[in-house]
Amino acid sequence: MVDSNTRLQQFEKVKELINGPEAELFKTRYLARYFSGDITFLMGGVPFTLAFHKGTMIAVELGKPVNGINIGLGGSEEQWSDFFKHKNFQLATSPKHNPLCFEILGSPLAYRQNNNTMAQLMRVMAKVME
Amino acid sequence: MAITGSYIMVNGIKTYYETNNGPTDKPTIVCLHTAGRECRQYHGMMELFEGRYNMVAFDMPAHGKSWPLPGNKAINNHKDYCAFAWAFVEAMGIEKPLVIGCSVGGNMVYYIAQHYPVAGIVSMQGSTFIKALSGSYGTVVDLLDHPYISVQHSHFDFSESLIGRECSEAAKDFILWGVAQECGVAKKGDLSIYNNYDVRGDLDKITCPVLVIRGEDDWNVPEHYCQEAMKGMVNSKKVVWKPIPGYGHFIIVEAPEIVCEAIDDFMQHLDPADVASRA
Numbered sequence: 001m002v003d004s005n006t007r008l009q010q011f012e013k014v015k016e017l018i019n020g021p022e023a024e025l026f027k028t029r030y031l032a033r034y035f036s037g038d039i040t041f042l043m044g045g046v047p048f049t050l051a052f053h054k055g056t057m058i059a060v061e062l063g064k065p066v067n068g069i070n071i072g073l074g075g076s077e078e079q080w081s082d083f084f085k086h087k088n089f090q091l092a093t094s095p096k097h098n099p100l101c102f103e104i105l106g107s108p109l110a111y112r113q114n115n116n117t118m119a120q121l122m123r124v125m126a127k128v129m130e
Numbered sequence: 131m132a133i134t135g136s137y138i139m140v141n142g143i144k145t146y147y148e149t150n151n152g153p154t155d156k157p158t159i160v161c162l163h164t165a166g167r168e169c170r171q172y173h174g175m176m177e178l179f180e181g182r183y184n185m186v187a188f189d190m191p192a193h194g195k196s197w198p199l200p201g202n203k204a205i206n207n208h209k210d211y212c213a214f215a216w217a218f219v220e221a222m223g224i225e226k227p228l229v230i231g232c233s234v235g236g237n238m239v240y241y242i243a244q245h246y247p248v249a250g251i252v253s254m255q256g257s258t259f260i261k262a263l264s265g266s267y268g269t270v271v272d273l274l275d276h277p278y279i280s281v282q283h284s285h286f287d288f289s290e291s292l293i294g295r296e297c298s299e300a301a302k303d304f305i306l307w308g309v310a311q312e313c314g315v316a317k318k319g320d321l322s323i324y325n326n327y328d329v330r331g332d333l334d335k336i337t338c339p340v341l342v343i344r345g346e347d348d349w350n351v352p353e354h355y356c357q358e359a360m361k362g363m364v365n366s367k368k369v370v371w372k373p374i375p376g377y378g379h380f381i382i383v384e385a386p387e388i389v390c391e392a393i394d395d396f397m398q399h400l401d402p403a404d405v406a407s408r409a
Binding site for chain 2: 030031088108109112113115116119120
């Protein structure tokens with residue numbers, strides 16, 4: 001079980017990577033330059049929200065956005081821990097292989113349209129949190 | 131390069147196909163493409179088999195250069211899919227082909243072998259049973275032709291995740307270019323076929339030789355799908371298993387050399403009568 005403060009520190013490290021060495025790949029190949037809004041991850045019941053403006057991460061906060069979740073994924077600590085090991089976004093969300101697959105948060109439309117951006121963000125998270 | 135393209139009318143649908151114009155003294159290889167894509171996926175294999183086997187690959191209705199069904203619709207169930215594929219085989223005047231398919235095509239070859247006279251089948255990244263209507267996968271299918279969704283944009287990551295680690299950058303680029311050219315209606319039709327597929331009850335009807343190929347980096351088609359299929363084909367003359375490490379779901383594009391080598395070896399298991407009748 002990772003405590004909330006440690007997770008927040010890890011997300012700050014993710015922010016450094018996603019705005020630094022990972023920025024070009026994130027914004028171009030994974031289309032993050034089109035994304036402005038919040039991505040919320042529910043980790044064992046604890047929500048972490050990352051705010052973006054045109055693909056740049058501008059804030060990391062503990063909690064859900066006051067105006068509701070834009071997009072995100074929720075899962076248990078065990079699921080996240082498993083994902084951070086294998087680093088495959090789709091594997092972790094496939095009900096065929098993982099009966100405890102992540103829960104899609106927010107609008108399915110917004111989720112689907114920004115799947116690439118969130119998947120790459122999660123790969124970078126895995127580098128930090130494995 | 132000996133690949134040429136042409137059109138033929140199949141069940142009233144103007145259907146595009148390509149061939150490597152190979153020799154016809156052995157069974158013609160008829161190729162089924164993956165969901166949402168088209169026959170160019172087989173170019174690499176066609177070039178490798180040039181002068182050795184005659185290969186014919188066609189675009190299913192609403193895919194690539196083939197016309198859609200009336201009303202701009204795509205086929206959305208496996209029986210109609212296989213009936214159309216066989217109508218193509220008959221329209222081309224091909225007898226007892228080796229039918230090969232990848233992904234949804236890899237699923238369809240089992241049904242084709244159960245119901246149509248083939249010399250053999252090759253299932254790549256295929257299964258005899260898929261049930262994935264719930265959860266995120268079902269949502270993916272439902273949203274493929276939603277007016278708010280760009281299927282090329284939203285499906286990019288899904289396809290990328292299926293590619294093997296050993297795939298060349300050029301092949302990867304072509305696979306993702308395939309995503310960029312997809313039509314939501316066609317893709318939804320194919321994944322609807324994919325999701326509701328179950329031919330396990332008739333596996334004992336398959337008597338022809340079967341080659342099962344699996345790129346091991348494909349998370350979408352786990353090995354037990356292939357093992358269950360092979361276990362059920364108790365009356366097949368020969369079942370050959372070919373796992374390919376390092377490559378993934380788009381094995382025909384990712385590793386055409388390895389797939390061609392496996393098919394070349396497999397050809398020896400086909401009924402000599404089928405081969406001799408063409409000489």
